[in-house]
Amino acid sequence: MQLNLDLDSITHNARTVRELCTAFERTAVAVIKSAYAVPEIISSIRQGGIEQFMAGSIAAGLILQISGSKATGLLGLTPVNRAPEVVRIFTRSAQTELSGILAIDRAAREIGMIHGVVLCVEAGDLREGLNIEELPEFVTNVEALSFGSVSLAGIMVNYGCLRTVLPDAQAIARTALAVSSAIKGTRLTRDDVSIGGSIVIPMLALGAVPPIFGSVRSGEALLLGSVPGAFEAGDCGLRSTMRLCGRILEIRTKWDSHHCSARRRALLDFGDLHTDVRAIRPLLPGSFVADWSTEYTILDVTEVNANLQHDDEIEFSLSYSAMIRAMSCAGVPKAFL
Known part of the structure; x- marks a missing residue:
């Protein structure tokens, strides 16, 4: 990450x-x-x-x-x-x-x-x-x-x-x-x-x-x-500034009893310990956050039109609360570009 x-x-x-x-x-x-x-x-x-x-x-x-x-x-x-x-x-x-x-x-x-x-x-x-x-x-x-x-x-x-x-x-x-x-x-x-x-x-x-x-x-x-609550990056000429990048540690198709179907799931190398997972959004079309723990985030990639592999990188946009937690966590490497 x-x-x-x-x-x-x-x-x-x-x-x-x-x-x-x-x-x-x-x-x-x-x-x-x-x-x-x-x-x-x-x-x-x-x-x-x-x-x-x-x-x-x-x-x-x-x-x-x-x-x-x-x-x-x-x-x-x-x-x-x-x-x-x-x-x-x-x-x-x-x-x-x-x-x-x-x-x-x-x-x-x-x-x-x-x-x-x-x-x-x-x-x-x-x-x-x-x-x-x-x-x-x-x-x-x-x-x-x-x-x-x-x-x-x-x-x-x-x-x-x-x-x-x-x-x-x-x-x-x-x-x-x-x-x-x-x-x-x-x-x-x-x-x-x-x-x-x-x-x-x-x-x-x-x-x-x-x-x-x-x-x-x-x-x-x-x-x-x-801007919180109502506006996205780009309003008033503002630019998005941060991306959280996670790496795939495991990718497999597993039976999901909630959806009553087999789902393709990617296990990523960050969790709620590193950021506010509820307040991030994957930039990979067709994917969504299915679940998470303190150490991992599980991304549902069943509908993704790409051949994802182990160790591939996936980017996320962050809300303010997610940014605050990621910046505060010593376990999250920061790159100033």
Whole structure:
């Protein structure tokens, strides 16, 4: 098995997203998760003209620092006991709980720094974030702490970041209105307000992203050239970037009691340990994933019009979850092409 990454296509996707954001007077921000925080990918994104990065975790922030691309801030929420690490590595971080903000304030005061708090607001996708009704109170609370070691540095919104829940246009419009109201009387401008989720990219192309959001965060659109839930690679000029290649370890015709027929089955050299098998698709016409274990994937090739042999290679496209697991697994060799 091997995961092939097309770095030129990642650069193309970064350039496409940056140019789209520039056309709509937005700033493009790349989201880097620890699974794909590798120098080759970070460099390819920078070559596409994106210079601002948000880290999905403390680990991703450290790798960004090592690569010379310091993260603009920490996107992922962290436990209170890791506040000292957060303030040492990042100048700002996402927060949704007052106790977490107070922990950041204490940690920043201990090292004589001012740390920026970015309030995360939930737009209806039921992930992390303040309810819009809570936003004014939290803005007031953080502003009241501004004489200490934290300051209100921005507001961020996630959109379409869970598998099954997608906020509608009315929800995002209500959120935009609440954010616009909340920042009145503060030092924040639209440049300090961001919206994230790769599904925002085609929305932006349609002019459907409210103007209060001055920057757009994306990860999947850059890394895979796809948009979760609704769009395939190629929309908005994005390119597919990754292929998982599996080798045939065994190929035989066996009786399948489920289909009540003899089926040609190819046993491949990867399984659920290596990627999210539920979220991959074979590129070989006529084939489909019939079953899998931790170590193997079984491909039904009964309808394939080709003379497949032992040790032949078969390519698969990946969804975001499959890519994350494959990139995270040390047992999956990576080839940067």
